Amino acid sequence: MDRPRFRPHAGKITVDNMIENKDLREEEFLINMGPQHPSTHGVLRLILKMEGEFIRDLTPYVGYLHRSIEKIAENRTYNQFMPFTDRIDYCASMPSNLAWATAVEKLAAIEVPERAEYLRVIMVELNRIASHLIWLGTMSLDLGAVTPFLYAFREREWILDLFEMTCGQRLTYHYIRIGGVARDIPVEFEKSCRAFIKDFRRRVDDYEAILTENPIFLGRTKDIGILPLDLAKDLGASGPTIRGSNYGWDIRKVEPYSVYDRFDFQIPIGANGDVWDRYMVRIEEFRQSCKIIEQALDGLPEGDTVRSKLPTVLRPPAGEVFSRIEAPRGEMGYYIVSNGDKKPFRVKIRTASYGNLQCLRPTSIGLKIADLVAIFGSLDVILPEVDR
Amino acid sequence: MLEFDKVMLELYGFLAAWCAARSIPLIWLDLTVMIIAGLIMIGVLSLAALFLVWWERKVSAHLQDRLGPMRTGTHGVLQTLADGIKLLQKEDIVPSAADKRVYFWAPVVAFVAAYLAYIVIPFGKGLIARDLNIGILYIIAITSFTVISLLMAGWASNNKYALLGGMRSAAQIVSYEVPLTISVLGAVMLAGSLSMVDIVEAQGPYFWKWYWLPQILGFGIYFISATAEANRTPFDLPEAEQELVAGFNVEYSGMKFAMFFLAEFVNMFTISAIATTLFLGGWQPPLPGLAFIPSWIWFMGKTLFLVFVLMWFRWTYPRLRVDQLMNFAWKFLLPLAFLNLILTGLGVYFFG
Numbered sequence: 001m002d003r004p005r006f007r008p009h010a011g012k013i014t015v016d017n018m019i020e021n022k023d024l025r026e027e028e029f030l031i032n033m034g035p036q037h038p039s040t041h042g043v044l045r046l047i048l049k050m051e052g053e054f055i056r057d058l059t060p061y062v063g064y065l066h067r068s069i070e071k072i073a074e075n076r077t078y079n080q081f082m083p084f085t086d087r088i089d090y091c092a093s094m095p096s097n098l099a100w101a102t103a104v105e106k107l108a109a110i111e112v113p114e115r116a117e118y119l120r121v122i123m124v125e126l127n128r129i130a131s132h133l134i135w136l137g138t139m140s141l142d143l144g145a146v147t148p149f150l151y152a153f154r155e156r157e158w159i160l161d162l163f164e165m166t167c168g169q170r171l172t173y174h175y176i177r178i179g180g181v182a183r184d185i186p187v188e189f190e191k192s193c194r195a196f197i198k199d200f201r202r203r204v205d206d207y208e209a210i211l212t213e214n215p216i217f218l219g220r221t222k223d224i225g226i227l228p229l230d231l232a233k234d235l236g237a238s239g240p241t242i243r244g245s246n247y248g249w250d251i252r253k254v255e256p257y258s259v260y261d262r263f264d265f266q267i268p269i270g271a272n273g274d275v276w277d278r279y280m281v282r283i284e285e286f287r288q289s290c291k292i293i294e295q296a297l298d299g300l301p302e303g304d305t306v307r308s309k310l311p312t313v314l315r316p317p318a319g320e321v322f323s324r325i326e327a328p329r330g331e332m333g334y335y336i337v338s339n340g341d342k343k344p345f346r347v348k349i350r351t352a353s354y355g356n357l358q359c360l361r362p363t364s365i366g367l368k369i370a371d372l373v374a375i376f377g378s379l380d381v382i383l384p385e386v387d388r
Numbered sequence: 389m390l391e392f393d394k395v396m397l398e399l400y401g402f403l404a405a406w407c408a409a410r411s412i413p414l415i416w417l418d419l420t421v422m423i424i425a426g427l428i429m430i431g432v433l434s435l436a437a438l439f440l441v442w443w444e445r446k447v448s449a450h451l452q453d454r455l456g457p458m459r460t461g462t463h464g465v466l467q468t469l470a471d472g473i474k475l476l477q478k479e480d481i482v483p484s485a486a487d488k489r490v491y492f493w494a495p496v497v498a499f500v501a502a503y504l505a506y507i508v509i510p511f512g513k514g515l516i517a518r519d520l521n522i523g524i525l526y527i528i529a530i531t532s533f534t535v536i537s538l539l540m541a542g543w544a545s546n547n548k549y550a551l552l553g554g555m556r557s558a559a560q561i562v563s564y565e566v567p568l569t570i571s572v573l574g575a576v577m578l579a580g581s582l583s584m585v586d587i588v589e590a591q592g593p594y595f596w597k598w599y600w601l602p603q604i605l606g607f608g609i610y611f612i613s614a615t616a617e618a619n620r621t622p623f624d625l626p627e628a629e630q631e632l633v634a635g636f637n638v639e640y641s642g643m644k645f646a647m648f649f650l651a652e653f654v655n656m657f658t659i660s661a662i663a664t665t666l667f668l669g670g671w672q673p674p675l676p677g678l679a680f681i682p683s684w685i686w687f688m689g690k691t692l693f694l695v696f697v698l699m700w701f702r703w704t705y706p707r708l709r710v711d712q713l714m715n716f717a718w719k720f721l722l723p724l725a726f727l728n729l730i731l732t733g734l735g736v737y738f739f740g
Contacts, residue, residue: 031548038633053552053710144621144707150452216622216706369552370631370709 028056031369035064039142039373042383044357046372053368058361065387073347078104078314079178081344086172088349089385091134094120094127095327097176102257103323103334104178108316116180116306117259121296122193123166123175124325125289129200130159131328132282132289139279139377140211143220148210155203158196165189178314180307190297197290204286212283221276225363225375228273235362236355239330240281241379245273251326258325263295275378282380313342329353329380353385396514425517429506437653440695441468444653447699478642483546486639490544494537495640495647501533502654508584509661512671512684516585523584524576527662528569531617534655535561538619538626538636541648545639553635556710557626561617563717568613570725574606574732575599575666588670595674600667602735605728607667609721611694614659616717619652620698622705625713660694661687668694 031048034040043064049057069088073081085100086093098120105112112120137152160170166185167175175182211217227237229245242249250267252260268284270277318340324333330352337346356379364372400421407417442457442465449456457464482491508523510516520526535558542554576582578599579590591598600607616623627635637648664670668690671683678686708716 029548039631050548052555140706144624145705146448147452147703150454154453210704211706214706216708216712219712220706220709368709368711370625370707373631 039138039376040383041138041376041381044376044381044383044386048369048372050369053370055364055367055369055372057365058372060357060360062357062383062386065384067384067388069388070347070349073344075343077342078108078316078344081347082177083172083174086174087384088351088388089131089327089329089332089353089382090171091382092127092131092328093171093173094123094176095325095332097174098124098258099323099325099327099332099334101176101178102325103321103336104314104316106323107319107321107336107338108314110179110310111308112180113303113305113308114259114301115184115303116308118296118300119181119185119306120176120258121260121263122293122300123163123173123181125292125296126159126162126193127173128289128328129286130156132286133159135282135328135377135380136207139374139380142373142377143217145211145217148207151203151207151210155200158199162189162193162196165192177307179310180305182307184304184306190300193293193297197294201287201290204283208283212280218276220370220374221279221378222274223272224275224367224371225378226272226274227359227363231362232273232359235358237330237359238355239326239328239352239380240278240285241330241352241356241359243267244270244278244281244378246271251324251331255324257323259296260292262299263292265292265295275374278378278380315340315342324350327352329382329385330356349388351385351388353381353383357381357386394514422517429517430503433503433506433654433657434650436657437650438468438472440653440657441471441649443695444699444702447696448703451700451703472646475642475646480642480644481639483639485546487544487546490540491639492644494541494544495644495651496537497540498534498537498651499647501530501537502651502658504530504533505658505662509658510584510588510665510670511687512682515671515684519583519585522582524572524582524587524662524666527584527658528565528572531655531658532561532565534617534651537651541640542626542636545636547639549632549634550636550638553626553632553638556632557619557636559710560619560623560625560713560717563714564613564616564623564721567609567717567721567725568617570722570729571603571606571609571613572662572666574603574728577729577732577736578602584665584670588665588672591669591672593669593672593674593676593679595669598667598669598672603667603728603732605724606732607663609725609728610667611659611663611697613717613721614663615698615701616713618655618659618698620656621702622708623713624702624707625710656695656698657691660691660698663694664690 028049028051031050032045033048034045035043040046045061045064047059047061048055067087069084072084076084082097082100085096088096104110133152133156137149140148163173163175164170166189167173167182169175227241227245229242229247232242232245232247237245238249246269248267248269251257253267265288268281268288270281316338318338320335320337322333322335324331331350332352333350335348335350336344339345359379360372360376360381364375367375403417404414407414445467446456446463457467460466460470482488505527507517508520508526510519538557538561539554542550542552542557545551575587579587581587581590619626625635627637632638637645640648664687671687673679673681673683673686
C-alpha cells in the first residue's frame with residue numbers, strides 16, 4: 001500500500017470528497033530551510049521535521065562554503081597563508097589574522113614589538129565590535145525588527161573607515177602579520193577612534209533602549225533556547241554562547257595572549273543561557289571592548305617598529321603547536337605541525353562557529369520555527385567559519 | 389471652499405432634469421453615476437496606495453537614518469510607479485503543481501475585498517459612495533474577505549512555506565476579528581447607529597467630544613486588532629520574511645504579487661480611515677472655527693496621521709510569535725474589549 005504523501009490539493013476538493021477522503025489527516029512534514037533562506041545567515045541548510053508550527057526534529061547540513069582552506073595552508077608558505085585566514089571569518093578578519101600570527105610566532109619563537117601588540121589589541125577589539133554589530137543587526141532582523149539592523153551597520157561603517165585608513169581594506173584586512181602588523185596607524189587614527197568610542201557608548205544605550213526592555217523582544221527571547229552549561233561544554237560551545245550559560249570562559253582571561261593581561265576588563269556572563277542572556281552578553285561586550293580600546297590607546301607605546309625583522313622565507317623548527325585566541329564568536333585556534341620546511345606540514349583550524357552551530361539542534365527541538373530563527377540568530381554562527 | 393456635497397447634489401439635479409427632458413429613465417443615470425463614481429474611487433485609491441508605498445519607504449528610510457528612494461523624480465516620488473511598471477513586465481510564474489484557478493483568483497479576491505470597503509467610508513461631507521444603514525457591519529464583513537484570499541494563496545501555491553503562512557493568517561485574522569468587532573461596538577453604542585455618516589455626525593466638531601476620549605480603550609483595542617488584521621508588524625506573521633521567506637505570497641510574481649502588495653497598503657489605509665471615522669470624528673474639524681478647511685482635508689489628514697503611526701509601529705517593533713499572538717488576542721484584548729463594552733453600556737445607560 002502506498003500511503004498518500006503530503007500534497008495539499010490531492011484530488012478535487014469538494015465537500016463530499018473531504019468527508020470521505022482518507023488523506024485528510026494530520027501529519028508531520030519536512031521543510032527544507034536553506035541554503036537560500038533569509039535567516040540562515042549564509043548557506044546553512046536545515047531539514048526541519050515540522051508538526052504544524054512546531055519543530056519535531058532538525059538536521060543541519062553544512063559544507064556549502066567549503067574551500068579547503070586547511071589543505072591550501074599545506075601548499076603555501078606561512079606568510080602566504082595569511083590572506084586566506086581573512087576568509088575564514090570574513091566578519092572578523094583581524095582575529096583570524098591574529099590567531100594565525102600568534103600560532104606561527106609561538107612555533108618559531110618570534111618576538112613581536114610592543115607597539116604592534118597594542119595595535120593588534122586595538123584592531124581586534126574594534127573588529128569584535130564590528131562583528132557583534134553584524135550580529136546585533138541580523139538577530140534583530142531575524143526577530144522582525146528592521147531598524148536596529150541599519151543602525152548597527154551605520155556604526156560599523158565608522159569602524160570600517162578606521163580600518164580603511166589603517167590598512168586600505170574594509171573587509172579582508174590582512175593587517176596583522178607574522179611578527180607584528182603591516183604598518184603603523186596614521187596620525188589621525190587615534191583622534192577618530194576616540195571619537196568613535198565616545199559616540200558608540202551612547203549608541204549602545206540606544207540599542208538597549210529599542211530592544212532590551214521591549215516586551216515583544218523579551219517575549220521572543222526570554223527562556224527561549226536554553227542551553228544548559230553541561231550541554232554547552234559537551235558540544236564544544238565557546239565565546240558568548242557559553243558565557244551566556246553562566247560560565248566565564250574567555251581565552252583573554254583564562255589564557256591571556258598578546259598584551260591582554262595588562263588591561264582591566266570584565267567578562268560578562270549570563271544566568272540561564274537563553275537567547276536574551278546571549279544577547280545581553282554581547283551587548284555588554286560592546287562596552288568592555290570600548291574599555292579595552294581606550295586603555296590600549298592610552299598605553300600605546302611610542303616607536304617606529306611595528307614589525308620585527310624576519311627572514312624572507314620563514315622556516316620554523318620542526319614541531320607542533322596549538323594556539324588559540326578569543327575571536328568575537330568564541331575560541332579560534334590553529335594547530336600547526338611543522339617539519340622544518342617553509343610550508344606547514346599540516347594545519348587544523350578550530351573555529352567557534354562549528355561548536356556553536358551544534359547547539360542549535362538540542363536547543364530548538366520542540367519549539368516553533370520562529371524560535372529557531374531567534375536561537376540561530378543568538379548563536380551568531382557564520383558559515384564560512386563552519387565549513388572553512 | 390472646496391466642499392463637494394452641494395456641488396454633487398446640484399450636478400445630480402441638473403443631470404436628472406436633463407434626463408427628464410429627454411424622457412430617459414432615471415435608472416440609467418443612477419447606473420452611470422455609480423460606475424463613474426466607482427472608477428473614480430478605484431483610481432483615487434490606487435493612487436493613494438502608490439503614494440503610501442512611497443511614503444512607507446520614505447518614513448522607514450528617515451527612521452533608519454537613510455534617504456530612501458531619491459532618483460526617480462523629486463525625492464523619488466515616482467519610484468512606486470517605476471516599480472509597478474517593472475512588475476507589470478515580469479514573467480507571471482505559476483508553479484506547475486499549483487492549483488491554477490485558486491492561484492489565479494487569490495490576488496483578485498484580496499484586491500477586490502480591499503477596495504470594496506470604501507463604499508461606505510465618508511471621505512468628506514457628502515463624499516460617500518453609499519450611506520448604508522449597516523455601514524460598519526458591512527466593513528467588518530468585507531474586510532474578513534482578506535483571510536480567504538490569503539488562505540487561497542497559501543493553499544494553491546503548493547508550497548509549504550506558503551501553506552504555513554496561509555494557516556497563520558487564517559488563525560490570526562479570525563482571532564483578531566473578535567476583539568475588533570467588539571471594540572467597534574462601543575462607538576456604535578455611543579452614536580446609536582451603524583451608519584458611518586451618522587457616527588461621524590454624532591461626534592460633532594469639537595475634538596474632545598470625539599469618541600477617542602470616552603472610547604480610549606476601544607480605540608486602542610481597535611487599532612491594535614486592525615494592525616493585526618492588516619498583517620502589519622508586529623503582527624506580520626503570515627509573511628514573516630525571516631521565518632517563512634514571504635509566507636503566502638512566496639510563489640507569486642509580477643502583477644499578482646503587486647496586487648497583494650497594493651491590497652496590503654489599501655488595507656492599511658482602510659483601517660486608518662475606519663479609525664478616523666469611528667474615533668477621531670471623521671471629516672469633522674477639531675474646532676468649529678476651523679471649518680473653513682474642507683472636510684475631506686481633515687479626513688485625509690487624520691487618516692494619514694494614523695497611517696504614519698502604523699508605519700512607525702512597523703519600523704520599531706520586533707515580530708510576535710504565533711502563540712503569543714493568539715494569547716494576546718484571546719487572553720488580553722478580548723476581555724478588555726468586553727470590559728469596554730460593559731463600561732460603555734453602563735455609561736450610555738446612566739449618562740446617555
